[in-house]
Amino acid sequence: MAILSKIRERSMFLILVIGLALFAFVLDPSTISDFFNASKVNEVGEVNGETISRQEFAEALDAYKAQTGNRVSEMQAAKTVWNELIRQKIYQTQLEEAGITVGDEDIMTALYDSPAVQNQPRFETSGIFDKNKFKEFLASIKDTNGDEWKAWQNYMVSLKNNIEKTTYDNLVAAGLGASLKEGEAQYLMENTKVNAKFVYVPYTTIADSLVVLKKSDIENYIKKHENDFQVEASRDIKFVKFDIKPTEGDEAATKEEVAKLINDSDNRGVVIKGLKNATDYVEFLDENDSDIALDDNYKFKVQVPQVIAEEIFNGKEGDVFGPYKDADYFKISKISKVTQLPDSAQASHILIPFVGATSADVTVTQTEEEAKKTADSLLAVVKANKSKFADLAKEMSSDKGSADKGGFYDWFSYNRMVPSFRDFVFEGKEGDMGVVKSPFGFHVIKIDGQKNFQPVVKLVTFGRKIEASEATENAIFQDAETFALELANGKDFEETVKEKSLTSLPAVGLKSLDEVVPGVGNEREIITWSFGNDVNEGSFKRFDIEGGYVVAVLTGITEKGLMPVDKAISRVRPILINERKAKMIEAKISGATLADIAKSVNEIVRNAADVNLNSPTLAGVGYEPKVVGAMLNAKEKQVIKNVSGDKGVFAFEVESRELPTALPNYDTYRKRLANERKNKTFQMYEAVKKASNIEDNISSFYGIQ
Numbered sequence: 242m243a244i245l246s247k248i249r250e251r252s253m254f255l256i257l258v259i260g261l262a263l264f265a266f267v268l269d270p271s272t273i274s275d276f277f278n279a280s281k282v283n284e285v286g287e288v289n290g291e292t293i294s295r296q297e298f299a300e301a302l303d304a305y306k307a308q309t310g311n312r313v314s315e316m317q318a319a320k321t322v323w324n325e326l327i328r329q330k331i332y333q334t335q336l337e338e339a340g341i342t343v344g345d346e347d348i349m350t351a352l353y354d355s356p357a358v359q360n361q362p363r364f365e366t367s368g369i370f371d372k373n374k375f376k377e378f379l380a381s382i383k384d385t386n387g388d389e390w391k392a393w394q395n396y397m398v399s400l401k402n403n404i405e406k407t408t409y410d411n412l413v414a415a416g417l418g419a420s421l422k423e424g425e426a427q428y429l430m431e432n433t434k435v436n437a438k439f440v441y442v443p444y445t446t447i448a449d450s451l452v453v454l455k456k457s458d459i460e461n462y463i464k465k466h467e468n469d470f471q472v473e474a475s476r477d478i479k480f481v482k483f484d485i486k487p488t489e490g491d492e493a494a495t496k497e498e499v500a501k502l503i504n505d506s507d508n509r510g511v512v513i514k515g516l517k518n519a520t521d522y523v524e525f526l527d528e529n530d531s532d533i534a535l536d537d538n539y540k541f542k543v544q545v546p547q548v549i550a551e552e553i554f555n556g557k558e559g560d561v562f563g564p565y566k567d568a569d570y571f572k573i574s575k576i577s578k579v580t581q582l583p584d585s586a587q588a589s590h591i592l593i594p595f596v597g598a599t600s601a602d603v604t605v606t607q608t609e610e611e612a613k614k615t616a617d618s619l620l621a622v623v624k625a626n627k628s629k630f631a632d633l634a635k636e637m638s639s640d641k642g643s644a645d646k647g648g649f650y651d652w653f654s655y656n657r658m659v660p661s662f663r664d665f666v667f668e669g670k671e672g673d674m675g676v677v678k679s680p681f682g683f684h685v686i687k688i689d690g691q692k693n694f695q696p697v698v699k700l701v702t703f704g705r706k707i708e709a710s711e712a713t714e715n716a717i718f719q720d721a722e723t724f725a726l727e728l729a730n731g732k733d734f735e736e737t738v739k740e741k742s743l744t745s746l747p748a749v750g751l752k753s754l755d756e757v758v759p760g761v762g763n764e765r766e767i768i769t770w771s772f773g774n775d776v777n778e779g780s781f782k783r784f785d786i787e788g789g790y791v792v793a794v795l796t797g798i799t800e801k802g803l804m805p806v807d808k809a810i811s812r813v814r815p816i817l818i819n820e821r822k823a824k825m826i827e828a829k830i831s832g833a834t835l836a837d838i839a840k841s842v843n844e845i846v847r848n849a850a851d852v853n854l855n856s857p858t859l860a861g862v863g864y865e866p867k868v869v870g871a872m873l874n875a876k877e878k879q880v881i882k883n884v885s886g887d888k889g890v891f892a893f894e895v896e897s898r899e900l901p902t903a904l905p906n907y908d909t910y911r912k913r914l915a916n917e918r919k920n921k922t923f924q925m926y927e928a929v930k931k932a933s934n935i936e937d938n939i940s941s942f943y944g945i946q
Contacts, residue, residue: 286323287936288330295942301326304395316756316765323939325402328926331933332405339412343404351400362603414919424911425904432901434851435872439893440839441847441862442830444822446889452821459813460806470804475750476771477797479734481743482761483721484789487709492571495707499564499571502529502703516575517561522701532570533704539582539667539697541655549574554696570704578699584655587690588666589648591619591633592640594682601682605639616676616683623685624674630687639682649689662686721790725783734781734794749797753940761791771795772945819885826890827883835880838892849893862888873898 286293301322309318336342352358353372364375382390463470487495504515519525523535542554546567553562556576563573594601595612607615619637623630631647638644655667661677666688669675674687709717727737738745746760753772758764764786770776771793781794799805832838835846849859849872857869868886875881877895884891940946 285939285942286327287934288327289334289933289935291330291334293326293330298322298326298939298942307392308395314756314763316754319939319942320754323937327930327935328406329402331926331929332402332409334933335409335929336405339409341408341412343401343408347404348397348401351404352397355400357396360603410922410925413925414922417915417918419911419914419918421907421911423914424907424909427914428904428907428910429901430873431855432853433873434853434899435849435869435895436851436897436899437849437872437893437895438835438846439849439859439868439891440835440842440844441859441889441891442826442842442844443889444819444826447822447825449818451825452818454814454817454821456806458817459810462813462817463803463806463809467803470809471802472799472804472808473752474772474801475752475799476768476795477747477749477799478751478758478767478771478793479745479747479796480758480761480767480791480793481724481738481745482786482789482791483717483724485709485714485717487707488713491710491713492566492707494710495705496564496566496571499573499703499705503561503563503573516573516701516703517559519575519701522577525701526703529703531703532706533572533702535701537699538660539578539580539655539699541582541584541695541697545574545698545700546572553698553700566707567704569707571707572702572704574700574702576698577701580697581694582655582667582697583691584693584695585652585691586666586688587652588650588662589630589634589687589689590640590643590650590662591616591630591638591648591685592682593619593637593685594639598682599680601639612683613676613678616685619685620674620676623687627674627687648687652690652692667691717789721783721792725781725792728781728792728794747796750799753945754943761786764791767791767793769943769945772940774946823883823885823890830882830890830892833880835892835894838880838882851899862886865891868893 283295284292285295285298302318305318305322305325306313313321353370353375358364358375359370364370364378366374379390379393382393502515503517505518506513506515514525516525526533526535542550545553546565548567549562549565553560553574553576556562558576558579561573561575564571565573593607593612593616594605595607595609596605597609598605598612615637619633623633631649634648635644638648640648643650655663657663658666659679659681661679662684665673665675665677665686669688671688671691674685677684677686724737724741724743728734735745737743748758748760751758751768751771753768755768756763756765758767761767764784767784770782770784776795778795778798781792784791784793799808826842829842830838831841839846847859847861852859852869852872854866854869854873857864857866859865859868865886865888868884868891871881871884872893872895875893875895877898880892880894882892884893
């Protein structure tokens with residue numbers, strides 16, 4: 242009743258709210274959702290007030306996936322597309338503020354000049370690019386081929402984006418230069434040398450235990466350096482993996498199963514041939530469900546499994562070996578052929594490609610039949626006169642890597658070339674010539690040399706992968722379920738891990754768009770779960786993963802913004818410790834001369850000879866740019882104390898400063914400075930991006946709020 246009373250008291254307010262919402266809807270129906278839903282569910286982000294809708298992101302994502310042939314993962318594609326959309330919005334804003342517009346004429350000019358258009362013969366007239374032909378082509382596909390037209394539209398959009406980026410970068414670069422005075426200053430800074438004496442007190446002279454830090458000290462440091470400690474939302478988990486691995490019993494069963502395939506067997510009066518008596522090896526491997534395919538290549542001794550290599554190369558044709566374990570398989574092998582082959586060969590070839598052959602470009606017009614006739618004709622010519630081979634290779638071969646050398650390939654190993662080429666060269670005799678076909682076309686080949694003949698074998702190998710049995714899988718599943726059940730009953734995660742002699746692994750700093758959980762692999766489901774609205778620290782879940790199970794517990798939640806103190810400790814603590822040590826060392830330093838100062842801190846006076854900012858290293862200390870910089874700017878014969886460096890506290894006295902020889906002109910240094918500034922387009926963009934107001938809700942596209 243109290244609730245109803247409150248509603249009655251506020252009825253006029255509710256009527257007013259609903260009335261305003263309806264009025265907004267009449268003016269613009271799209272505003273009704275925004276009125277009641279501040280999260281704007283149809284948006285995934287905003288850049289300087291300009292929204293990026295779910296539809297815009299989805300279309301850009303689909304286009305990118307199509308462009309890459311779906312060769313990138315979903316999250317990789319999402320991150321790339323999101324960053325590209327941000328870049329586009331930022332550049333568009335900057336160009337608008339500069340009063341610069343990229344129009345259709347600019348895009349079409351870039352399109353005409355692009356290699357994708359210029360290098361297509363269908364857009365040429367008498368060998369020259371014809372704009373009208375290209376325009377006719379675009380007009381025709383716009384009305385008849387929606388998919389191809391869309392692809393060209395996407396290409397034009399990418400051209401527009403590139404023009405905008407280049408225009409803006411050039412605009413900024415035009416305003417970046419350097420004066421001769423800056424060039425002179427750069428020259429002096431790089432080449433001025435200093436000779437000095439110094440006293441160095443390492444931070445390590447004070448034990449860390451003597452420095453007391455409070456949590457508030459870390460917190461204050463973070464607040465003073467907020468820009469350096471901004472973090473994305475992240476999650477920390479701990480997990481236990483339950484891998485489904487075959488047991489010793491599973492291995493023994495697999496070995497026994499494979500052993501039965503060596504000899505013939507009887508199945509209700511039907512003789513089933515084993516590997517020893519089989520002759521159709523493809524059929525044998527297929528009918529017995531081999532987990533490895535037939536490999537018809539010759540094998541040198543180093544190429545066969547070493548566990549059985551000695552036995553095989555002491556065997557003869559028809560011998561069967563095994564079962565033997567090779568990696569994750571049990572195998573049996575039969576020698577089907579024994580011979581001698583060279584381990585290296587030299588050969589020359591003339592490659593004649595045909596339309597559709599691998600690496601055939603648009604200039605290739607011969608059909609497969611025509612290319613074969615050309616190759617046969619060339620073979621007849623070189624067989625009649627071998628001296629013509631090199632000249633014909635230079636003139637006719639499409640293999641530019643060897644054509645300039647008369648088609649010659651110096652010593653190469655058995656497995657370097659495609660099989661048909663290799664077999665001709667290694668199984669033939671020196672001086673043989675012939676034509677073979679490969680995916681690249683027809684090769685006219687001449688065998689120029691062979692060396693180091695060795696025994697080789699062809700093996701027929703049956704392999705069965707060693708896998709966990711159903712009983713083993715069930716046992717592993719039960720272990721994972723029991724572990725999760727104990728957590729559900731309130732037991733502590735680490736305590737349960739210890740009791741069961743398991744191993745707990747951490748995964749720290751998981752981001753909402755990550756895919757890989759370190760130690761587990763590509764398991765997006767675990768990351769999505771860790772960001773769930775109903776998942777809190779201490780929440781746990783069992784996951785099915787490739788090859789087993791994972792039981793994970795959420796151990797930490799970091800929200801977007803300033804890094805939590807606990808996570809910043811390892812980064813901030815060394816900085817604050819050195820700051821405190823510097824003050825403690827400074828309190829010990831006393832005296833007017835370096836000798837007095839050295840005595841006060843029980844150190845020695847050291848020498849620094851010819852140091853400069855190009856190589857800011859002090860002998861016996863190491864890299865100290867702050868200290869060397871201070872030396873370059875200090876007055877001569879003046880003792881400078883309490884200079885905090887990277888490794889300790891310094892006192893020094895500059896004895897002399899050697900200026901470099903004055904140059905008649907510093908234009909070289911000026912130009913170098915100017916070019917360095919103009920080439921920093923990425924830093925320019927990052928600076929503008931940092932100054933932009935970017936709202937990132939991309940994770941909401943994947944169900945993470």
